[in-house]
Amino acid sequence: xxxxxxxxxxxxxxxxxxxxxxxxxxxxxxxxxxxxxxxxxxxxxxxxxxxxxxxxxxxxxxxxxxxxxxxxxxxxxxxxxxxxxxxxxxxxxxxxxxxxxxxxxxxxxxxxxxxxxxxxxxxxxxxxxxxxxxxxxxxxxxxxxxxxxxxxxxxxxxxxxxxxxxxxxxxxxxxxxxxxxxxxxxxxxxxxxxxxxxxxxxxxxxxxxxxxxxxxxxxxxxxxxxxxxxxxxxxxxxxxxxxxxxxxxxxxxxxxxxxxxxxxx
Amino acid sequence: xxxxxxxxxxxxxxxxxxxxxxxxxxxxxxxxxxxxxxxxxxxxxxxxxxxxxxxxxxxxxxxxxxxxxxxxxxxxxxxxxxxxxxxxxxxxxxxxxxxxxxxxxxxxxxxxxxxxxxxxxxxxxxxxxxxxxxxxxxxxxxxxxxxxxxxxxxxxxxxxxxxxxxxxxxxxxxxxxxxxxxxxxxxxxxxxxxxxxxxxxxxxxxxxxxxxxxxxxxxxxxxxxxxxxxxxxxxxxxxxxxxxxxxxxxxxxxxxxxxxxxxxxxxxxxxxxxxxxxxxxxxxxxxxxxxxxxxxxxxxxxxxxxxxxxxxxxxxxxxx
Numbered sequence: 001x002x003x004x005x006x007x008x009x010x011x012x013x014x015x016x017x018x019x020x021x022x023x024x025x026x027x028x029x030x031x032x033x034x035x036x037x038x039x040x041x042x043x044x045x046x047x048x049x050x051x052x053x054x055x056x057x058x059x060x061x062x063x064x065x066x067x068x069x070x071x072x073x074x075x076x077x078x079x080x081x082x083x084x085x086x087x088x089x090x091x092x093x094x095x096x097x098x099x100x101x102x103x104x105x106x107x108x109x110x111x112x113x114x115x116x117x118x119x120x121x122x123x124x125x126x127x128x129x130x131x132x133x134x135x136x137x138x139x140x141x142x143x144x145x146x147x148x149x150x151x152x153x154x155x156x157x158x159x160x161x162x163x164x165x166x167x168x169x170x171x172x173x174x175x176x177x178x179x180x181x182x183x184x185x186x187x188x189x190x191x192x193x194x195x196x197x198x199x200x201x202x203x204x205x206x207x208x209x210x211x212x213x214x215x216x217x218x219x220x221x222x223x224x225x226x227x228x229x230x231x232x233x234x235x236x237x238x239x240x241x242x243x244x245x246x247x248x249x250x251x252x253x254x255x256x257x258x259x260x261x262x263x264x265x
Numbered sequence: 266x267x268x269x270x271x272x273x274x275x276x277x278x279x280x281x282x283x284x285x286x287x288x289x290x291x292x293x294x295x296x297x298x299x300x301x302x303x304x305x306x307x308x309x310x311x312x313x314x315x316x317x318x319x320x321x322x323x324x325x326x327x328x329x330x331x332x333x334x335x336x337x338x339x340x341x342x343x344x345x346x347x348x349x350x351x352x353x354x355x356x357x358x359x360x361x362x363x364x365x366x367x368x369x370x371x372x373x374x375x376x377x378x379x380x381x382x383x384x385x386x387x388x389x390x391x392x393x394x395x396x397x398x399x400x401x402x403x404x405x406x407x408x409x410x411x412x413x414x415x416x417x418x419x420x421x422x423x424x425x426x427x428x429x430x431x432x433x434x435x436x437x438x439x440x441x442x443x444x445x446x447x448x449x450x451x452x453x454x455x456x457x458x459x460x461x462x463x464x465x466x467x468x469x470x471x472x473x474x475x476x477x478x479x480x481x482x483x484x485x486x487x488x489x490x491x492x493x494x495x496x497x498x499x500x501x502x503x504x505x506x507x508x509x510x511x512x513x514x515x516x517x518x519x520x521x522x523x524x525x526x527x528x529x530x531x532x533x534x535x536x537x538x539x540x541x542x543x544x545x546x547x548x549x550x551x552x553x554x555x556x557x558x559x560x561x562x563x564x565x566x567x568x569x570x571x572x573x574x575x576x577x578x579x580x581x582x583x584x585x
Contacts, residue, residue, distance in 0.1 A: 013516060013536055017406040026407060037517065093372075094381055094415075119516060122402055123384045128340065128372035137449040138340055140369045147506020170453065174511060175365035177277070177464065181453035182339075188449075194517045195503070195510045230381035234397055235410040242542065245563040247554075251573055254548065254566050255580035262546040262563065264470075264525040265492060265581055 001053040001166055003046040004109040005079065006100070007061045007070040008036040010120045023235045035070040038115025040077075041192040044199040045142075046113050047078045048158035053166065055110075056080035060103050062096060064088035068215065075210035076202035082215040083107075087227065093121070095220075095227035097129035102223040104134055109187060110166055116141050116191040127191035137184035139171035141193040145179065148198050159196050162186075267301040267393070268354050272347055272361040272370065273319045273327075275309055277455055281318050283467050284362035287424035289322045291386065292360055294427070299393040301357065304328065306350055306441070308343055310336040313438070320436030328354075328441040337452035338366055340373045346443035348377035351417065360386075363421035375419035382419035383411045385520075387426040404516035404539030424467065425522040425543070458509055465495045465512065470525045473497035473514055473541070477530020477551065477570055480507035484574035485529060491578045497521065497541075499531045515540035529570040533558025550574070 011017060012032040020027055035043075046057040059074040061067040062085040071082040085099050104112055112134075117124035124140075131138035144159035146152050152159075161170040166186060173180045174193045184190075202210070220227045248254045258264040271292040274282040289305065296303045306328040307315040316329035328350055334342045347370070351359050359374060361367035363385045375382040383398035390397045390410060397410040398420055465471065470492045474485040476499065489496045497514040498507075514521055516539035526544035531537060533549070533556055541547070542561050549562035550573050559565040566573060 011403070014534075016535070017403040019407055026403070092381065094376075094379075097376070120403055122404060123382070124368050125372035125375070125382055125384060128369065129376040131340075132344065132373045132376035138369075138373065139450070140340075141365065143510060148504045149506050173365075175455075176282070176466075178455055178457040178511075180455045183451045183453055185449035194500075194513070198504075230413060230415045231383070232412050232414070233402075233409045234412050236402070236407050237409075239401075239405060239408050239543070242547075242561055242563075245547070245559070245561070245565060247559070247565045247567065251566065251568070251576040251580055254564055254577065255584055257564055258525070258546070258548070258581070259584055262525070264546050265585065 001049060001055040001111065001162065002107070002109040003049060003055070003057050004104055004107055004112045005042045005046045005057055005059050005074070006114045007039050007043065007059050007074045008115070008118045009033050009061065009063055009067045009070045010036045010118050013037060013119055019236045019238045023237055025236060033069070035073050036115050036118045038117060038192055038194070040199045041194065041196050042113040042115050043074045043077055043079060044197045045158060045160060045192060048156050048197065049160060049162060052158060053162060058083060058107055058109065060085065060100065062087055062091065062099055071215055072210050073202065075213045076207040077200060078206060081213055083218060084215050085218050085220065085223070087220055091227055092229045092231040093123050093125040093129060094230055095225065097126045097133060098225045099220060099223055100126065100130050101133045102225055103218070104130070111169065111186060112189045114189065114191050116193050127189050131189035134189070137188040139173055139182050139184050139188065140191040141174045142171045142190050143174040143179065143193045143195050144172055153198060160190060267299060268356040269296045269301045269303050269358040269360065270351055270354065270356040271303065271305045272367070273305050273307045273315060274362060274364060274366050275315050277457065279314065281315060282362065282364060283429065284364045284424040286322060286429035287427045288360060288362040288422040289324065289430040290427045291422040293323050293430065295358060295389050298389050299396060304354065304356065306330060306347060308335045308346060316438045320438055321432045321434055322430040323433035324436040326437045326439055328439050330441045330443055332443070332445070334445065339448050339450055339452060340369050341448040341450050342446055343370055344373035344377055345446045347374045349443050350441055351378060356417065358418050358420070360420045360422060363423050367421045371419050371421050378417045378419070379415060380417035380419045381413040381415040383413060384421050385423045386420045387423050405520065405543060406539065458511060462489060463493070463495045465497055465514070465519050466521055468495035469523050470494035471497045471514070471521050471523045472527045472529070473499065473531060474502060474529050475499035475531030476501045478502065480505065482508060484571060488527065488574050488578045491581055499537050528558050529574060531558055532556045533561065
């Protein structure tokens with residue numbers, strides 16, 4: 001089967017994000033970048049699926065030349081080839097979904113697997129826009145029932161259950177108060193939640209091989225997508241800081257502070 | 266007059282999801298800022314009951330869309346119906362709670378309406394001409410003001426940032442019959458994770474356990490029950506399979522902002538802090554005096570949780 005998967009470049013989730021004093025953006029110095037953790041899970045799931053249903057995993061990223069790092073990361077994990085939509089500068093979710101739509105129409109995959117959200121914008125929208133514009137079925141927040149210590153996880157069994165005839169996929173979704181299971185006709189868009197799988201580390205041979213895997217370059221113009229933003233961030237600020245707390249010597253003091261000072265119960 | 270349309274959500278038993286009341290309050294706030302009237306839509310196999318509840322909460326009109334295909338929620342059937350209604354009403358704003366359903370549905374509705382969208386909205390600034398949506402980015406490390414320039418604007422609402430709408434009575438219920446659509450997706454089942462405790466994102470008090478519990482959540486649960494609290498957990502604990510995944514509080518799990526958050530045996534990784542630092546009062550109990558969780562805690566106690574939690578429970582019980 002053929003799977004299209006995304007690899008967005010985002011700030012390392014362990015980095016401290018600071019807002020510029022003028023509120024125009026975040027401070028870039030000292031930041032490290034990574035593949036969006038949810039996209040990394042999407043890449044892992046794609047690799048498990050093609051191990052079962054031979055085919056190819058096409059990884060796509062949008063941005064300036066620097067996103068080659070994230071594409072190479074996915075290629076080193078085992079993706080077959082990469083598509084780079086060259087567009088330096090910010091894009092809103094509609095522009096991103098519009099570009100992915102064109103790439104999907106060109107590649108005609110059985111499945112598009114995306115992270116449920118990117119950890120910079122935290123919008124959680126692109127997969128759903130994409131599904132609507134392609135008129136495909138959608139299953140967001142894909143999860144699984146087993147823990148990370150299960151045999152299924154250790155054996156890298158895909159959590160998404162694709163039917164033998166490649167006509168549908170069964171997805172367990174994390175929703176409020178429980179788990180929802182859907183059967184989606186293929187082609188479909190699936191977005192991954194945190195616990196779908198544990199992504200593999202790239203092996204040394206994988207990293208070496210990735211260097212010679214092809215990266216196709218496209219642009220919004222070649223794809224025919226107008227990326228004029230409909231969403232603009234007009235100002236950024238830091239959340240109000242928490243006032244410094246205190247250490248209490250014992251439980252009795254804690255109870256009295258909670259009752260009388262914080263009026264917490 | 267422009268219209269703000271809020272999508273109401275039912276729980277599996279058919280009753281209204283509490284987060285919808287917060288979304289209605291946000292919708293009312295937005296409507297007053299932009300000079301609009303507040304409408305809502307209820308979709309169900311028989312939407313009458315849900316519509317009759319929603320009409321009590323300060324909406325002008327509730328559109329009741331009843332159809333067999335709405336027996337179970339599916340984005341592929343709900344989105345066309347909501348978009349069709351929004352178009353026929355010429356609604357300028359379409360919103361819902363940022364619940365699992367709202368987060369799944371609204372972007373698909375927005376896509377159909379060619380609308381830009383703001384997720385997890387915490388507030389509104391300005392007026393009809395200058396309106397911005399206030400929303401978190403980077404897991405709440407940044408608060409952004411966002412302007413949407415599409416004709417229709419979509420949003421989801423972070424429930425903890427708005428008081429629940431109060432009963433105001435008197436809304437009108439109108440039937441709405443959307444076009445039938447064939448869905449490429451079928452609902453298989455919903456497995457409820459049963460709990461007598463409140464939903465994590467809606468609870469006033471949350472008691473969370475981390476690696477320090479070594480997987481033994483008895484004391485966490487006992488304190489939670491004393492406080493009528495929800496139980497939460499750090500990512501490490503969920504990853505180990507010690508507690509169900511949906512208890513995870515953090516950037517990649519649930520974002521909570523209760524009145525009181527008790528973190529026991531949680532070191533306080535950035536990713537966890539991002540999910541709970543909006544809490545009003547934070548209590549941290551940890552054996553390690555250097556644990557980063559103490560930097561955000563209002564009250565820190567360096568102690569073994571297995572000793573401190575039973576004492577805390579007894580202390581709260583006797584001084585209530």
